[in-house]
Amino acid sequence: MKIGFIGCGNMATAMIAGIMDSGRYTPGEVMVSNPSEGKLIAVQKSHGIQITQDNTKVAAFAEILVLAVKPYLYEAVANEIQEVILESTVVVTIAAGVSIEKMQVQLGRPQPVVRTMPNTPALVKAGVTAVCRSQEVSDDLYQETIQMLESFGKVFELPESKMDVVPAISGSAPAYIYILIEAMADAGVRDGLPRQMAKEMAAQTVLGAAKMVLDTGIHPEELKDRVCTPGGTTIEAVLTLEKNQFRAAVQEAMKVCTKKTKELTKSS
Numbered sequence: 001m002k003i004g005f006i007g008c009g010n011m012a013t014a015m016i017a018g019i020m021d022s023g024r025y026t027p028g029e030v031m032v033s034n035p036s037e038g039k040l041i042a043v044q045k046s047h048g049i050q051i052t053q054d055n056t057k058v059a060a061f062a063e064i065l066v067l068a069v070k071p072y073l074y075e076a077v078a079n080e081i082q083e084v085i086l087e088s089t090v091v092v093t094i095a096a097g098v099s100i101e102k103m104q105v106q107l108g109r110p111q112p113v114v115r116t117m118p119n120t121p122a123l124v125k126a127g128v129t130a131v132c133r134s135q136e137v138s139d140d141l142y143q144e145t146i147q148m149l150e151s152f153g154k155v156f157e158l159p160e161s162k163m164d165v166v167p168a169i170s171g172s173a174p175a176y177i178y179i180l181i182e183a184m185a186d187a188g189v190r191d192g193l194p195r196q197m198a199k200e201m202a203a204q205t206v207l208g209a210a211k212m213v214l215d216t217g218i219h220p221e222e223l224k225d226r227v228c229t230p231g232g233t234t235i236e237a238v239l240t241l242e243k244n245q246f247r248a249a250v251q252e253a254m255k256v257c258t259k260k261t262k263e264l265t266k267s268s
């Protein structure tokens with residue numbers, strides 16, 4: 001299976017690391033293009049894959065082609081590759097707000113398209129990727145694409161009508177968690193902990209709490225209640241978070257993120 005990437009930025013680098021470390025693909029089966037050479041040389045050094053500054057070379061090569069450029073560049077890239085891309089090639093989109101229909105219009109034909117929304121923890125193989133497909137994607141190529149995506153994290157299949165909700169809960173969401181970790185670390189430093197230790201303790205606690213939710217299957221509310229000793233320290237902190245509308249702030253942030261994604265989908 002030949003995998004191509006157009007664009008060699010943060011997401012492509014994370015995805016390439018995942019698929020090469022999975023051992024499913026040989027370096028000869030993966031090619032990436034990018035306008036500037038530095039990122040290409042770095043990724044070739046790390047994984048030995050094929051590199052080029054010519055997008056059409058990747059498009060002609062790939063059976064699964066990931067468009068890893070910024071959303072505003074999708075149309076230009078589609079115009080550039082539409083003459084050389086094979087009719088059977090699965091085009092994988094990773095940009096918020098790019099619908100399957102829009103992608104097919106930009107490519108000028110009913111190309112098989114898998115629309116995805118990954119996130120950057122793919123870099124440490126702890127990514128979340130939501131996926132849906134156009135009717136032109138065969139079952140075999142869809143399964144192959146899903147296995148490729150699973151090499152850097154968990155994959156969730158959704159109807160396309162729900163894809164605009166995903167950036168708020170996984171694509172953009174690592175940013176909110178980083179703010180939480182930074183805020184916890186700052187408070188630890190204020191109260192006398194060394195910076196590095198405060199940061200590691202906060203991050204490990206977020207990781208541990210997430211693992212508790214996933215591994216035990218216990219509702220987060222019950223897990224929270226178990227930490228709150230009557231008359232203890234945790235309930236003081238929890239009530240202060242409630243007073244400062246922690247829950248509401250998170251939900252409001254996700255609401256505006258989804259609103260923005262829907263606007264992008266409409267305008268793209």
Ligand SMILES: NC(=O)c1ccc[n+]([C@@H]2O[C@H](COP(=O)([O-])OP(=O)(O)OC[C@H]3O[C@@H](n4cnc5c(N)ncnc54)[C@H](OP(=O)(O)O)[C@@H]3O)[C@@H](O)[C@H]2O)c1
Nearest residue numbers: 007008009010011034036068069070071094095096118171
């Ligand atoms: N970052 C995230 O958390 C995240 C999460 C989910 C989805 N996404 C989506 O993933 C896509 C890529 O995001 P990213 O964060 O990886 O962006 P990025 O780091 O800026 O990478 C984009 C890459 O595209 C290259 N590029 C620019 N023009 C090009 C062209 N005409 N042909 C080929 N390559 C071109 C850029 O090269 P130069 O730097 O050399 O110009 C850059 O290496 C976006 O659509 C974004 O919405 C990102």
